[in-house]
Amino acid sequence: MSDTADFWNTRFAVSEFIYGEAPNDFLREQAPRLAPGSRVLSLGEGEGRNALFLARLGHALTAVDASHEGLAKVLARAAAAGVDITAVLADLVRYQPGEAQFDAVVSVFCHLPSALRRTVMTRAMAALKPGGLLIMEGYTPRQLAFGTGGPKDVDMLLEAEIVRGELAGLELLHFVELEREVIEGSYHTGTASVLQVVARKP
Numbered sequence: 001m002s003d004t005a006d007f008w009n010t011r012f013a014v015s016e017f018i019y020g021e022a023p024n025d026f027l028r029e030q031a032p033r034l035a036p037g038s039r040v041l042s043l044g045e046g047e048g049r050n051a052l053f054l055a056r057l058g059h060a061l062t063a064v065d066a067s068h069e070g071l072a073k074v075l076a077r078a079a080a081a082g083v084d085i086t087a088v089l090a091d092l093v094r095y096q097p098g099e100a101q102f103d104a105v106v107s108v109f110c111h112l113p114s115a116l117r118r119t120v121m122t123r124a125m126a127a128l129k130p131g132g133l134l135i136m137e138g139y140t141p142r143q144l145a146f147g148t149g150g151p152k153d154v155d156m157l158l159e160a161e162i163v164r165g166e167l168a169g170l171e172l173l174h175f176v177e178l179e180r181e182v183i184e185g186s187y188h189t190g191t192a193s194v195l196q197v198v199a200r201k202p
Helices: 003-012 025-033 049-056 068-081 114-127 160-166
Strands: 039-043 060-065 085-089 102-108 128-139 171-184 188-200
Touching: 003 068, 025 049, 025 102, 025 128, 025 171, 025 188, 039 049, 039 114, 049 060, 049 068, 049 085, 049 102, 060 068, 068 085, 102 114, 114 128, 114 160, 160 171, 160 188
Parallel strands: 039 060, 039 102, 060 085, 102 128
Antiparallel strands: 128 188, 171 188
16 A cells, blocks of 8 residues: 555545535536536545535546545445445556546646656546546645645645646636635635636647
């Protein structure tokens, strides 16, 4: 088991939903962009709040996470809600989503070391079908001054112009850095600096 999996298994091995039970605000706002019955890949899904939200809308969800504790919560919530979610236990270092498999890829506060993020984004873009959407929100380096959640390592935070380069080849439909209130459980609480992205594969 990797150090990453150990960290997240420890964090998720509690009865509470540490990032809350409601979906991410930005994802909820952008969900109407998805065609009915879209096949969606959620990276670093954690405890399932975003996958469950999209599955309830009728989309076909694949939820990937390195934590078996997190995915156990995902599957329990899906069963209770009467929806199907495909849970994949995998470290994103090795996970291969395939080519042109998904109508959308979701990455919500899935912070990775920059070198790994580039690899994961390249794989995610390849996994999108033509016309498919990438929906992403993450903290920027300005978040370090707020201290309201997210990694303390600047290498894992999203610098807008670097991310713009990493997404070369996609059409940027929405690309905004802003400060907003992020209230998502006990680990994301308060004013935050975030980068929000919706990008479409030609």
